[in-house]
Amino acid sequence: MESITKNRQSPDTLRAMIAKAYGPHQVPDGDDWLREMGHGWFNVAYRIRLRDDSDVVLKIAPPSHIDVMTYEHGAMGIELATLRLIAENTSVPVPHVDYADRGHELCDADWFFMPYIDADNFGIVKDTLTAAERNTYNEALGAATREINSIRGTAFGPLAGPGDPTWRACFNRMIGDVLADGERRDVALGYDYDLIRRVIAQNQDCLDEVTEPRLVEWDLWDSNVMIRDGKIIAIIDHERAFYGDPLMEAGFTAVDLPAFGDPAAFMRGYGHDELTATQRRRRKLYTLYLILIMIIETDYRGHTDTTQYDWARERLHEVMALFGREAR
Structure with missing residues (x-):
C-alpha cells in the first residue's frame, strides 16, 4: 500500500x-x-x-x-x-x-x-485455506489476544502515561482526537461532526463498566499474524497499543459489522461468551472509532486510490444505523 x-x-x-x-x-x-x-x-x-x-x-x-x-x-x-x-x-x-x-x-x-520471520501472512493466504484451517488460526488468535489483554496497566491510555483515571475520560479523549484530526483536514464523513459527537455523548455511560486498564493491541488483524504448520509463528505491528478495554480488540469488530467476517472462532478461542447489552453498546462505540480512523487516515496518508475511503464511508453508514441514525 x-x-x-x-x-x-x-x-x-x-x-x-x-x-x-x-x-x-x-x-x-x-x-x-x-x-x-x-x-x-x-x-x-x-x-x-x-x-x-x-x-x-x-x-x-x-x-x-x-x-x-x-x-x-x-x-x-x-x-x-x-x-x-x-x-x-x-x-x-x-x-x-x-x-x-x-x-x-x-x-x-x-x-x-x-x-525476518519465515512464515505466511494469515491475511494474505487465508483465502487459500480451508474453513477448518481458518477457524484453527482464528481460535489461536483469540487465545493470543486474551493473553495479551491479561497485562494490566496503572491508568487508561498511552503506555508511557500519564493516562486517565477512568476509561470514559480516556475513550472520549481518543475519539475526540480523531474527530479533531478529521476537522483539521476537512475530511468529509457523510455526517456532521457535531452529530457524531452527540451520538458519542448519548451512549458513553456504558464505558463506566470498564474499571481495570488492560493492554489492548487494537491492530491485531489477520494481516498482522504470521502462520506456519497450523500455528501462529509471530504477531507483528504493535504501534497502536494502549491500556483500555479488551473488548476494543480487532477480533470483536465483526460482532457489529458483517463486512469484517464471522467472529465466532475468534470469540471461541478468546473464551468470550455472547456479549451483554452493555458490552454491545461499548462495542458499537469502538467500531465507530475504528471506522472514523479508516476514513480520516486516507487523507493523512495521501492515498490517491479512494478504495479504502469509499469502503469505510459505507461502513460508517452501517455503524450510524446501529445508533438509529440514517444516512445523510
Missing part, C-alpha cells in the same frame, strides 16, 4: 544502519540484498540479506515533517514498548528486536531491526 508516511532511504543510508546495528562486517555486497516489503500501510519495511546470508527486517518510522494523526505520534516507540511487554509477560510469539535507534542521526526518524 502506497502512503506518504513511508520513509524510504537510500541504499547508502541503509548500509550505514546495518553497520550500526550489526557491525561493518555484516554490510552486504552487490545489488541483490534489499527488497521493500509493500504490505504495510504506515511504516516502510525492508527485507535485507546480511553478508552472512541471514535475513532481517528493517522498519523505519514516518518522516518527521509528515503530519500524522494524533494517536500515531511516537508510534514506533509504542511498538518497541509493546514488544517488550508481550515478550516479558506472555507466551505470545513476537519478533525479537535486534537493534533499535531513536537518535535520528542516520535518518529523521526512529528505526529498528528484527529477524
Whole structure:
C-alpha cells in the first residue's frame, strides 16, 4: 500500500544502519540484498540479506515533517514498548528486536531491526485455506489476544502515561482526537461532526463498566499474524497499543459489522461468551472509532486510490444505523 508516511532511504543510508546495528562486517555486497516489503500501510519495511546470508527486517518510522494523526505520534516507540511487554509477560510469539535507534542521526526518524520471520501472512493466504484451517488460526488468535489483554496497566491510555483515571475520560479523549484530526483536514464523513459527537455523548455511560486498564493491541488483524504448520509463528505491528478495554480488540469488530467476517472462532478461542447489552453498546462505540480512523487516515496518508475511503464511508453508514441514525 502506497502512503506518504513511508520513509524510504537510500541504499547508502541503509548500509550505514546495518553497520550500526550489526557491525561493518555484516554490510552486504552487490545489488541483490534489499527488497521493500509493500504490505504495510504506515511504516516502510525492508527485507535485507546480511553478508552472512541471514535475513532481517528493517522498519523505519514516518518522516518527521509528515503530519500524522494524533494517536500515531511516537508510534514506533509504542511498538518497541509493546514488544517488550508481550515478550516479558506472555507466551505470545513476537519478533525479537535486534537493534533499535531513536537518535535520528542516520535518518529523521526512529528505526529498528528484527529477524525476518519465515512464515505466511494469515491475511494474505487465508483465502487459500480451508474453513477448518481458518477457524484453527482464528481460535489461536483469540487465545493470543486474551493473553495479551491479561497485562494490566496503572491508568487508561498511552503506555508511557500519564493516562486517565477512568476509561470514559480516556475513550472520549481518543475519539475526540480523531474527530479533531478529521476537522483539521476537512475530511468529509457523510455526517456532521457535531452529530457524531452527540451520538458519542448519548451512549458513553456504558464505558463506566470498564474499571481495570488492560493492554489492548487494537491492530491485531489477520494481516498482522504470521502462520506456519497450523500455528501462529509471530504477531507483528504493535504501534497502536494502549491500556483500555479488551473488548476494543480487532477480533470483536465483526460482532457489529458483517463486512469484517464471522467472529465466532475468534470469540471461541478468546473464551468470550455472547456479549451483554452493555458490552454491545461499548462495542458499537469502538467500531465507530475504528471506522472514523479508516476514513480520516486516507487523507493523512495521501492515498490517491479512494478504495479504502469509499469502503469505510459505507461502513460508517452501517455503524450510524446501529445508533438509529440514517444516512445523510
